[in-house]
Amino acid sequence: MAQRTVVIASRIGLHARPAAVFAKAAAAAGTPVTIRKDDGAPVPAASILSVLALGVNCGDEVTIEADGDQADGVLDDLAALLARDLDADPA
Numbered sequence: 001m002a003q004r005t006v007v008i009a010s011r012i013g014l015h016a017r018p019a020a021v022f023a024k025a026a027a028a029a030g031t032p033v034t035i036r037k038d039d040g041a042p043v044p045a046a047s048i049l050s051v052l053a054l055g056v057n058c059g060d061e062v063t064i065e066a067d068g069d070q071a072d073g074v075l076d077d078l079a080a081l082l083a084r085d086l087d088a089d090p091a
Contacts, residue, residue, distance in 0.1 A: 001065050001066070001067045001071070002065065002066055002067070002071040002072050002075050003063055003064065003065040003066075003075065004063070004064050004075045004076070004078075004079040005061055005062070005063045006061065006062055006063075006064065006079045006082040006083055007059060007060070007061055007083070008056055008057070008058055008059065008060050008061075008062060008082055009058070009082065009083050009084055009085050009086075010058060010082075010084075010085050010086045010087055011058050011085055011087055011088075012057075012058065012087060013055075013056045013057035013058050013060065014051055014052070014054065014056040014062075014082075015052065015056075017086060017087060018086035018087060019048050019051045019052050020048055021081070021086045022045065022051060022078070022081060022082060022086070023045065023046055023047060023048040023051050025077070025078060025081055026044075026045035026046045026078060027046035029046075029066070029070075029074040029077075029078065030070060030074070031066050031067070031068045031070050031071060031074055032044070032046075032066065032067070033045040033046065033064055033065065033066045033074060033075070033078065034064065034065050034066075035050075035051060035054065035062055035063070035064050035065075036054070036062065036063050036065075037054045037055070037056055037060060037061075037062050038061070040054070042063075042065060045064060045078070062082065064078055064079065064082075
């Protein structure tokens with residue numbers, strides 16, 4: 001299973017719009033992706049409610065994981081998304 005650890009750049013963390021942008025991108029990835037904060041349990045990244053429930057703030061680290069042939073490319077794209085301020089940047 002491939003994984004990436006990313007520091008959240010969005011000023012308000014993964015709340016409201018940034019969570020929706022990330023969940024939509026994860027759903028479109030074509031492979032199941034999970035996200036977790038610290039040592040918490042992983043949740044489906046495509047579920048906006050699950051992402052919101054993590055309570056991720058700006059500067060927090062999250063780990064995203066995926067499995068399959070496309071996992072590395074998917075995670076690279078999602079990590080790059082999380083490393084941007086999704087409230088400031090058009091997605």
